[in-house]
Amino acid sequence: MNNERYLRCVKSLSFFTAIIISGPAMSAEKFSVAEDQIQALGIKVSPVQSMKQTVSSRYPGQVVVPPKAEQIVSSPLEGVVVQLLVGEYQPVRKGDPVARLSSPAMSQLQLQLLQAASRATLARQAYSREQTLFDEGIIPKRRAQEAQATLKEAEATLVQTKAELALAGLTPPMMEQVVRSGIPSDRIILTAVQDGIVSAISVRPGQRVDGATSLLNITQVDALWLDVQVPSQASIGIQPGAPVTIVDKNVSGRVINLSPTVTADNQFVVLRAEIENPGRAIRPGELVTVEIPVQSAGNSWDIPISAVARNKADSVVFVRTPEGFEARPVKVEASAGQLVRVQGNIREQDQVAVAGVIALKGAWLEEDGE
Incomplete structure (x- = not known):
């Protein structure tokens, strides 16, 4: 007797499978399944519970460098690259020398500095002498005022010359050294203004460069950005500040913003996230997979993936009823x-089929006359 019942169940399952292949449209309704068929076909149910785990969606992304994280070291004046003091991909600290240039324009500026410093010194001495004579009533006030105006002009010229030298890469201690020694130099030492990695070198020693020519790039890699491609429909529930995680890497961050426009060719939205990368587990330009938690909307539930039956674009679950099951x-x-x-229309503690779903789908379609 048991063998005959088993054969009937196997025939029913084969018939159900043949029906599924035909792929008819689904509808929500109840259908009957006998208790012995439930046991024979291995149908198991599990109660629906409130969401206890985080469900995330995965999207492709690319690691990019924020504009604020990249420094371009350029030549301040026309000259010749004498020596590169760093190599490509070498880590550097703020203030480390990175390149040495020789520039006749630098020696000319230092000569102007010496001249301006000498004029300022003479003007200061002349004003002090004229002011003393005026205080003693020996000279008129006009002469003291003229000496004061000359001093202000000389000091303004000195300040301007120092500003030009500062733009050329000369520090205040270097300027003081030039003034004390009285010897101008054509040497320019360029330094890093931030910690980072030498990501690119654009010149070679001996190359002549113009002012503002890019020499090398220094990139900070401890804080990077992610540009993530998200379908426009899925982006609706993502808000700035939402957490993001890079799959298979111990790296996470937060959403900064989303593009206000949708790309015309694929209807995707570009999501930008900021990530901390202290261990340098990721690199600029790297293609990664990003996980973003799904924000719940309405009556949402987390269930095993085996509980969902699909037919083309439709999805349905089978909820246990006293007579059998109901397709929802x-x-x-x-x-x-x-x-x-x-x-969907599911309540907590509803008994949802999590095993034998294919057999239930066949029974449901047979009941519906499909």
């Missing part, structure tokens, strides 16, 4: 591993 349409919001988040 659901909308799949996201899936992660063996878990899927759905939205």
Whole structure:
């Protein structure tokens, strides 16, 4: 007797499978399944529970360098690259020398500095002498005022010359050394203004360069950006500040903003996230997979992925009833591993089929006359 019942169940399952292949449209309704068929076909149910795990969606992304994280070291004046003091991909600290240039324009500026410093010194001495004579009533006030105006002009010229030298890369201690020694130099030492990695070198020793020519790039890699491609429909529930995680890497961050426009060719939105990268586990330009938690909307539940039956674009779950089961349409919001988040007419503690779903789908379609 048991063998005959088993054969009938196997025939029913084969018939159900043949029906599934035909792919008819689904509808939400109840259908009967006998208790012995439930046991024979291995149908198991599990109660629906409130969301206890995080379901995330995965999207492709690329690591990019924020504009504020990249420094371009350029030649302040026309000259010749004498020596590169760093190599490509070498880490540097703020203030480290990175290149040495020789520039006749630098020696000319230092000569102007010496001349301006000498004029300022003479003007200061002349004003002090004229002011003393005026205080003693020996000379008129006009002469003291003229000496004061000459001193202000000389000091303004000195300040301007120092500003030009500062733009050329000369520090105040270097300027004081030039003034004390009285010997101008054509040497320019360029330094890094931030910690980072030498990401690119654009010149070679012996090369002649003009002013503002890019010599090398220094990039900070401890804080980077992610540009993530997200479907426009899925981006609706993502807000700035939402957490993001790079798959297979111990790196996470937060969403900064989303593009206000949708790309015309693929209807995707570019999401930008900021990530901390202290261990340098990721590199600029790297293509990665990013996980973003799905925000729940409405009546959402997390259930095993095996509980969802699909037919083309439709999804349905089978809820246990006293007479058998009821097929209820659901909308799949996201899936992660063996878990899927759905939205639909499901209540907590509903008994949802998690095994034998294919057989139930066949029984449901047979009951519907398909």
